Amino acid sequence: MASTRSGNSGAFDLAELSKALIEESRRQPDGRLVVAYPPAISLVLDEDSAVTPLQPVLGGYRSSVITQVPEKPGFRFRLPCQNILRDNPLDGLNCHIIYHPTTNNCTLVHDMQLANGSQIFLTNIDNPPARLSAARFQSCVLSQGFWRASATIGGEDNASEYDLAYIQILQRRFTVQISPGPDMPVRKRRAPEDIEDPEWPVKRRKVKASLQIDIVECRDLSQSATHGVMNNRALALKPRLTSGRGPTSAIDLQDGYMATIPGTVKGGLSSYELRQRHRFTKSQNASISISIHSGIGTDDIAAKAFFHDSLGHDIWNITRMWMRETTILRHMEHGHIVKIIGFDARVFAIYYEFLPPSLARGSWSSFPPDAAEMVLCQISSALAYLAARNIVHNDIRPANIAFSGSHAILFNFGRVAQSGATDVWALGITMLYLLGKMSLPDDDLDEEAHGVHKENGTARHKDKTLRSRVKGVAECKAKLNKDDALESLVFQMLDEDAESRIQAADVESALRRREGKQV
Known part of the structure; x- marks a missing residue:
């Protein structure tokens, strides 16, 4: 396979390039990595990160040192691949490099749509046997050292490899x-403290x-x-x-x-x-x-x-959360x-901000009906606010709702999404618990009960458990008294048809109209 360094007319020692980048990076005490790229490539750097351009190094390679900042978990750069070869089959390369909090490693993820047998490779120059083939959205863990990012274009017998960038992973500058x-x-050792149930001010x-x-x-x-x-x-x-x-x-x-x-x-x-x-x-x-x-x-x-x-294999998912x-x-x-x-x-x-205890306070709820109604009204208001902005919390359950006795707070937004209809259903299950119709639901019941994770065959091995859980919810739903205003609303929240299910804003309005209650 032919190998080409784009934009470089003469060969040079990569070890010398690595050494030069390290020397340049020492001028930046907080530097976490250095990105170098051929003169022919116009790399688009992440403007929101702390990027310091360095002097051109061997072979005319331009480089920048990246400082790790507390506002961002990583660094992004974009490579317009048209600079490499005219009429090439590759789209622009967007790379995200994530810093590990506890090791010197970094994780690289790219979103390039590969075609016609093309591949992206990451090669550790300090340790030649370390060569990774990076598929789209695949997390590639890069250890401390000097890495070459390259692309192969062409068939198996006549493929050429082109430089995309060189990445110097520096030693982590901080430890906790x-x-x-x-x-x-x-x-x-001091024992965990028991939290009392203080009155939470309505206006925080x-x-x-x-x-x-x-x-x-x-x-x-x-x-x-x-x-x-x-x-x-x-x-x-x-x-x-x-x-x-x-x-x-x-x-x-x-x-x-x-x-x-x-x-x-x-x-x-x-x-x-x-x-x-x-x-x-x-x-x-x-x-x-x-x-x-x-x-x-x-x-x-x-x-x-x-x-x-x-090791950092899942750090891309954690970063997105x-x-x-x-x-x-x-x-x-x-x-x-x-x-x-x-x-x-x-x-x-x-x-x-400080959070009072969550609603998950035992296998069976001890909340009185008026407290349950207060929680329903206040959290329905929060869900209506989110729905108006096309935001779905996606993880409504007792453990993610704090309650002081007079004030409910929704937290834990790590699974937030832009679509779905699961929040009202999940809040309905939470209400079954608060009303004493069912025991404390499992952490993933609210998601699985409405098929949030039915993709890529994931639900196949969960179908049996899922059907059992949905059946359990239906049995608990049947215990609701539809002549009771509060329980009637919960019954409507658990409608299996998302299109006919009552909306959060309607739940809030119904409760606020009831007896002129202001919650």
Whole structure:
């Protein structure tokens, strides 16, 4: 197979190119990667990222160093492939490089539609046997080092390989140090606190805080970001570092522990500490904890941390979940939708306002009918607000609705979508629980019961369980008293025909008209 370096008239040593890029990157203390590309290619860089152009290096290759910033989990660039070869069969190449929070690796994903036997290859120049064939939307884990991105065009016997870009994955510039909190006993770990059910004010205090939060790694306990002197209590317990196999998070804390997160040189972002008071809830993809954030204030907040596997194969999906939730919540203004007060892309964290306990408080509900009606009215209002903006929460269940006794808040927007009709149905199932018609539903019941995941054969092995669960919902629905105004609304919410199912706005209106109640 012929090999061509587009835009380069003479051969050069790739090791020298790698060395030159590393030398140039040292001028940027927070640099996470360097992207170099041939002179003939007009690479379109992500304007929203911290991109610093470097001087042309060997062979006239142009390059830029990319600084990892707390607002973005990765870096994007676009390559107009028409610059490589006229009448080539490739579309423009959009690449997304995601930084791993706990390792030096990065994950690359592209969306190029390949045709006519064309392929995208990622070759580790530092370790020649490492050569990956990158399919569309396939997550490719890139270790620290020098990588060549190339494309083959033509048939198997007469294919030419063209340079697209060279990517230098640099060492991660930050680490999260986890250690016992300052008020944690030396020998005895503090037990999780029981949350009372405080009255939640109808009009919440609007919190405005900087969304620019930073992370850095530091293995030495003496390098505490906030305290000039190491806390003596920390000497008794060895700090837990963010490493290991399986699902992990840079801020996966235990109750009473804190994460020390140093600042960065570029941007002058301050250091902060996140101290976990108690675990609020945990799912397969994330956990939410009530914590204190030294960079936001002295009041408790809710800190959500997304999990990813230690190698980073699923980090693309986690990135999309994190980006969807932060993008959506930053533009939400509704009294019963959680407010976002900060986020941190480097550890896939989202910081919410304080949340009272969720509705999931036991296998069987102990809520009185008036509390159930209050929840239904307030969350229906939130769903109507979302529906007016073509937004579907896609994960309505008791564990994702906080309730103080007078105020309900919808949170956990990691599965938000732009279409569907599942929210009203799922809220109906939640109401079956609140009204004592069924036990606490499974985490995925609301999605599977309406076939949200019926694609790519995924539902094939779940059909039997799905049919059983739908039958169970139908049996619980039959227990509803249609002569009761509240239960009649829930009955309409569980209509199997999405077209005839009552809408959230109509549920809210009916409840607000009832006896002139203002909720």
